Amino acid sequence: GAGVSQTPSNKVTEKGKYVELRCDPISGHTALYWYRQSLGQGPEFLIYFQGTGAADDSGLPNDRFFAVRPEGSVSTLKIQRTERGDSAVYLCASSLTGTGMGGGYNEQFFGPGTRLTVL
Amino acid sequence: QQPVQSPQAVILREGEDAVINCSSSKALYSVHWYRQKHGEAPVFLMILLKGGEQKGHDKISASFNEKKQQSSLYLTASQLSYSGTYFCGTELISNFGNEKLTFGTGTRLTIIP
Numbered sequence: 184g185a186g187v188s189q190t191p192s193n194k195v196t197e198k199g200k201y202v203e204l205r206c207d208p209i210s211g212h213t214a215l216y217w218y219r220q221s222l223g224q225g226p227e228f229l230i231y232f233q234g235t236g237a238a239d240d241s242g243l244p245n246d247r248f249f250a251v252r253p254e255g256s257v258s259t260l261k262i263q264r265t266e267r268g269d270s271a272v273y274l275c276a277s278s279l280t281g282t283g284m285g286g287g288y289n290e291q292f293f294g295p296g297t298r299l300t301v302l
Numbered sequence: 303q304q305p306v307q308s309p310q311a312v313i314l315r316e317g318e319d320a321v322i323n324c325s326s327s328k329a330l331y332s333v334h335w336y337r338q339k340h341g342e343a344p345v346f347l348m349i350l351l352k353g354g355e356q357k358g359h360d361k362i363s364a365s366f367n368e369k370k371q372q373s374s375l376y377l378t379a380s381q382l383s384y385s386g387t388y389f390c391g392t393e394l395i396s397n398f399g400n401e402k403l404t405f406g407t408g409t410r411l412t413i414i415p
Contacts, residue, residue, distance in 0.1 A: 187343075214401065225304070225389045225405030226344065239402055274343065283393045283401040284331055288351065291334075291403075293343035 185209070187294035189275050195300045196265055204260040204297045208277030214286055215258050217250055218274040220296070226274055232258060233281065265301045272296040303328060305392050305406040313412045314380050322409045324390030325372040333366050333373040334391040334403060337384075344389060347375070377411070385413045 188207040196202050208215050213234050218226035228242040232252045240250070247265075252258040262269055276291040305326040314320055324333060332351050336344040350366035350373055363376045377384055387410045391403035 216403075218405075223408070225408050226391075228402050228404065231401050233401070241402070281401045282334065282403060286401050288332065288349050290346035290349070291336075291344075293336075293345070295343050 187275055187277050187292050189273075189294040189297050191297060192295065193298045193300075195302065197302050198265060198267060200265050200301075202262050202265055202299065204262075204273050204275075204299070206258045206260070206275030206277075206294060208256060208258070208275070209292055210256070212277035212279055212292075213255070214278040214281045214289075215252060216276045216278070216282075216291060217258070217260050218276065220272045220274055229260070233286075262299075265299075267301050270299055270301045272298050303394070303404055305390055305404065307388075307390060307406040307409045309409060310407070311410040311412070313414065316382060316413055316415055317379055320377040320380060320384075320411060322375040322377070322388050322390075322411070323372060324374070324392070324406050325370075326392050326394070328371065328392075329395040330366075330368065330371055330373075330392050331395050332393040333364075334393070335362075335364060335373075335375050336389045336391060336405075337386045338389065338408075339386040347388075380411075380413050382413050382415065385411055387411070 215232040217229040231239040235255045247263045250260045274296045276293045279289040280286045335347040338344040366373045387408045390406040
Protein backbone atom coordinates (compact mmCIF):
# COMPACT_ATOMS: atom_id res chain seq x y z
CA GLY A 184 0.00 0.00 0.00
CA ALA A 185 1.09 3.55 -0.67
CA GLY A 186 2.43 5.64 2.14
CA VAL A 187 2.28 9.41 2.56
CA SER A 188 3.66 11.19 -0.47
CA GLN A 189 4.79 14.79 -0.81
CA THR A 190 5.56 16.86 -3.84
CA PRO A 191 7.84 18.36 -4.85
CA SER A 192 10.72 16.67 -3.05
CA ASN A 193 12.81 19.80 -3.48
CA LYS A 194 11.79 23.38 -4.11
CA VAL A 195 14.16 26.27 -4.66
CA THR A 196 12.60 29.70 -4.85
CA GLU A 197 13.54 33.32 -4.57
CA LYS A 198 12.74 35.57 -1.64
CA GLY A 199 9.30 37.08 -2.04
CA LYS A 200 7.86 34.32 -4.22
CA TYR A 201 4.80 32.16 -3.50
CA VAL A 202 5.10 28.39 -3.07
CA GLU A 203 2.71 25.48 -2.68
CA LEU A 204 3.65 22.18 -1.09
CA ARG A 205 1.41 19.16 -1.57
CA CYS A 206 0.71 16.20 0.68
CA ASP A 207 -1.12 12.99 -0.24
CA PRO A 208 -1.97 11.12 2.97
CA ILE A 209 -2.66 7.43 3.35
CA SER A 210 -6.10 6.63 2.02
CA GLY A 211 -8.71 6.62 4.76
CA HIS A 212 -6.68 8.64 7.26
CA THR A 213 -8.79 11.48 8.59
CA ALA A 214 -6.03 13.23 10.53
CA LEU A 215 -3.30 15.15 8.72
CA TYR A 216 -0.44 17.16 10.17
CA TRP A 217 2.11 19.58 8.79
CA TYR A 218 5.50 20.07 10.44
CA ARG A 219 8.60 22.09 9.70
CA GLN A 220 12.02 20.65 10.49
CA SER A 221 15.22 22.63 10.51
CA LEU A 222 18.63 20.96 10.48
CA GLY A 223 19.39 19.25 13.76
CA GLN A 224 15.95 19.98 15.22
CA GLY A 225 12.83 17.97 15.88
CA PRO A 226 9.69 18.42 13.80
CA GLU A 227 7.92 21.67 14.70
CA PHE A 228 4.11 21.49 14.60
CA LEU A 229 2.41 23.82 12.14
CA ILE A 230 -1.20 22.72 11.64
CA TYR A 231 -3.52 19.76 12.16
CA PHE A 232 -6.56 18.80 10.07
CA GLN A 233 -9.36 16.48 11.07
CA GLY A 234 -11.20 15.81 7.85
CA THR A 235 -11.56 19.02 5.89
CA GLY A 236 -11.26 21.38 8.83
CA ALA A 237 -8.16 22.85 10.41
CA ALA A 238 -8.62 21.75 14.01
CA ASP A 239 -5.47 23.45 15.27
CA ASP A 240 -3.40 26.00 13.35
CA SER A 241 -1.59 27.37 16.37
CA GLY A 242 1.80 26.44 14.95
CA LEU A 243 1.61 28.54 11.79
CA PRO A 244 4.31 31.19 12.27
CA ASN A 245 2.42 34.09 10.71
CA ASP A 246 -0.26 34.94 8.18
CA ARG A 247 2.04 34.20 5.25
CA PHE A 248 1.41 30.52 5.92
CA PHE A 249 -1.90 28.90 5.05
CA ALA A 250 -3.02 25.31 4.49
CA VAL A 251 -6.10 23.69 3.02
CA ARG A 252 -7.59 20.23 2.75
CA PRO A 253 -10.76 20.83 0.74
CA GLU A 254 -11.92 17.26 0.23
CA GLY A 255 -10.50 15.70 3.36
CA SER A 256 -7.62 13.92 1.64
CA VAL A 257 -4.90 15.89 -0.21
CA SER A 258 -3.59 18.94 1.59
CA THR A 259 -1.66 21.94 0.32
CA LEU A 260 0.58 24.17 2.42
CA LYS A 261 0.84 27.63 0.91
CA ILE A 262 3.54 30.14 1.74
CA GLN A 263 3.30 33.70 0.49
CA ARG A 264 6.15 36.21 0.17
CA THR A 265 8.74 33.60 1.14
CA GLU A 266 11.65 34.64 3.33
CA ARG A 267 15.08 33.05 3.75
CA GLY A 268 14.07 31.95 7.24
CA ASP A 269 11.35 29.76 5.73
CA SER A 270 14.02 27.41 4.39
CA ALA A 271 13.52 23.99 5.99
CA VAL A 272 12.16 20.52 5.33
CA TYR A 273 8.37 20.55 5.45
CA LEU A 274 6.98 17.23 6.64
CA CYS A 275 3.45 15.96 6.32
CA ALA A 276 2.06 13.11 8.41
CA SER A 277 -1.27 11.32 8.50
CA SER A 278 -2.95 9.23 11.15
CA LEU A 279 -6.00 6.98 11.03
CA THR A 280 -8.17 9.09 13.33
CA GLY A 281 -5.68 11.05 15.40
CA THR A 282 -2.62 10.68 17.54
CA GLY A 283 -3.76 11.91 20.94
CA MET A 284 -6.38 10.81 23.41
CA GLY A 285 -9.19 12.31 21.37
CA GLY A 286 -8.05 10.52 18.24
CA GLY A 287 -7.38 7.11 19.68
CA TYR A 288 -3.60 7.13 19.91
CA ASN A 289 -2.81 6.06 16.38
CA GLU A 290 0.71 6.43 15.06
CA GLN A 291 1.61 9.15 12.62
CA PHE A 292 2.96 8.10 9.24
CA PHE A 293 5.34 10.69 7.86
CA GLY A 294 5.98 11.54 4.25
CA PRO A 295 9.51 12.01 2.86
CA GLY A 296 9.23 15.79 3.12
CA THR A 297 9.74 18.75 0.83
CA ARG A 298 13.06 20.54 1.17
CA LEU A 299 12.34 24.24 0.64
CA THR A 300 15.24 26.57 -0.06
CA VAL A 301 14.60 30.29 -0.27
CA LEU A 302 17.44 32.20 -1.91
CA GLN B 303 7.34 23.88 25.99
CA GLN B 304 9.73 21.75 23.93
CA PRO B 305 10.74 18.63 25.84
CA VAL B 306 14.45 18.23 26.50
CA GLN B 307 16.16 15.00 25.53
CA SER B 308 19.35 13.59 26.93
CA PRO B 309 21.92 12.70 25.95
CA GLN B 310 22.17 14.82 22.81
CA ALA B 311 24.30 12.17 21.15
CA VAL B 312 25.69 8.76 22.00
CA ILE B 313 27.98 6.29 20.27
CA LEU B 314 27.68 2.60 21.07
CA ARG B 315 29.24 -0.62 19.91
CA GLU B 316 26.86 -3.18 18.49
CA GLY B 317 25.31 -5.19 21.28
CA GLU B 318 25.54 -2.47 23.93
CA ASP B 319 22.55 -0.90 25.65
CA ALA B 320 21.34 2.69 25.57
CA VAL B 321 18.87 4.82 27.48
CA ILE B 322 17.38 7.99 26.01
CA ASN B 323 15.49 10.39 28.26
CA CYS B 324 12.76 12.91 27.49
CA SER B 325 11.77 15.51 30.09
CA SER B 326 8.93 17.99 29.96
CA SER B 327 8.29 21.09 32.03
CA LYS B 328 4.54 20.53 31.63
CA ALA B 329 2.20 17.71 32.62
CA LEU B 330 1.89 15.03 29.96
CA TYR B 331 -0.92 12.83 28.79
CA SER B 332 1.15 10.67 26.48
CA VAL B 333 4.66 10.33 25.06
CA HIS B 334 5.36 9.18 21.50
CA TRP B 335 8.74 7.96 20.29
CA TYR B 336 10.00 8.19 16.70
CA ARG B 337 13.30 7.35 15.00
CA GLN B 338 14.60 9.30 12.03
CA LYS B 339 17.47 8.14 9.84
CA HIS B 340 19.48 10.74 8.00
CA GLY B 341 17.56 12.15 5.05
CA GLU B 342 14.47 10.07 5.80
CA ALA B 343 11.09 10.62 7.43
CA PRO B 344 10.54 9.89 11.12
CA VAL B 345 9.23 6.37 11.81
CA PHE B 346 6.94 5.48 14.71
CA LEU B 347 8.33 3.35 17.54
CA MET B 348 5.84 3.46 20.38
CA ILE B 349 3.31 5.39 22.43
CA LEU B 350 3.18 5.50 26.22
CA LEU B 351 -0.03 6.57 27.85
CA LYS B 352 -0.87 8.17 31.17
CA GLY B 353 -1.83 5.23 33.32
CA GLY B 354 0.90 2.93 32.10
CA GLU B 355 -0.41 1.42 28.89
CA GLN B 356 2.07 1.02 26.05
CA LYS B 357 1.58 0.58 22.35
CA GLY B 358 4.48 -0.20 20.09
CA HIS B 359 7.67 -1.95 19.41
CA ASP B 360 8.70 -5.53 20.18
CA LYS B 361 12.42 -4.99 20.65
CA ILE B 362 12.46 -1.55 22.24
CA SER B 363 10.95 -0.75 25.59
CA ALA B 364 10.12 2.48 27.36
CA SER B 365 8.80 3.90 30.57
CA PHE B 366 6.67 6.92 31.40
CA ASN B 367 6.92 8.57 34.80
CA GLU B 368 3.91 10.85 34.98
CA LYS B 369 4.92 12.48 38.26
CA LYS B 370 8.35 13.39 36.96
CA GLN B 371 6.93 14.32 33.55
CA GLN B 372 9.50 12.25 31.78
CA SER B 373 9.93 9.18 29.63
CA SER B 374 12.88 6.92 28.95
CA LEU B 375 13.50 4.75 25.88
CA TYR B 376 15.53 1.59 26.41
CA LEU B 377 17.45 0.05 23.52
CA THR B 378 18.96 -3.27 24.52
CA ALA B 379 21.52 -5.31 22.59
CA SER B 380 21.70 -2.53 20.01
CA GLN B 381 21.88 -3.39 16.33
CA LEU B 382 23.41 -1.38 13.50
CA SER B 383 19.87 -0.66 12.30
CA TYR B 384 19.15 1.27 15.51
CA SER B 385 21.35 4.15 14.35
CA GLY B 386 19.46 7.38 13.81
CA THR B 387 18.04 10.33 15.67
CA TYR B 388 15.38 9.59 18.25
CA PHE B 389 12.64 12.09 19.01
CA CYS B 390 10.03 12.07 21.71
CA GLY B 391 6.72 13.75 20.96
CA THR B 392 4.64 14.86 23.89
CA GLU B 393 0.91 15.38 24.27
CA LEU B 394 0.42 18.02 26.92
CA ILE B 395 -2.51 17.80 29.30
CA SER B 396 -2.99 21.53 28.72
CA ASN B 397 -3.41 20.78 25.01
CA PHE B 398 -5.78 17.91 25.60
CA GLY B 399 -8.15 17.33 22.74
CA ASN B 400 -6.23 19.15 20.05
CA GLU B 401 -4.03 16.25 18.91
CA LYS B 402 -0.86 18.30 18.89
CA LEU B 403 2.53 16.68 19.50
CA THR B 404 5.47 18.77 20.64
CA PHE B 405 8.69 17.06 19.62
CA GLY B 406 11.88 17.08 21.65
CA THR B 407 15.35 18.21 20.82
CA GLY B 408 16.45 14.79 19.56
CA THR B 409 19.12 12.25 20.48
CA ARG B 410 21.54 11.10 17.81
CA LEU B 411 22.48 7.43 18.26
CA THR B 412 25.37 5.92 16.34
CA ILE B 413 26.02 2.18 16.47
CA ILE B 414 29.42 0.99 15.35
CA PRO B 415 30.35 -2.63 14.55
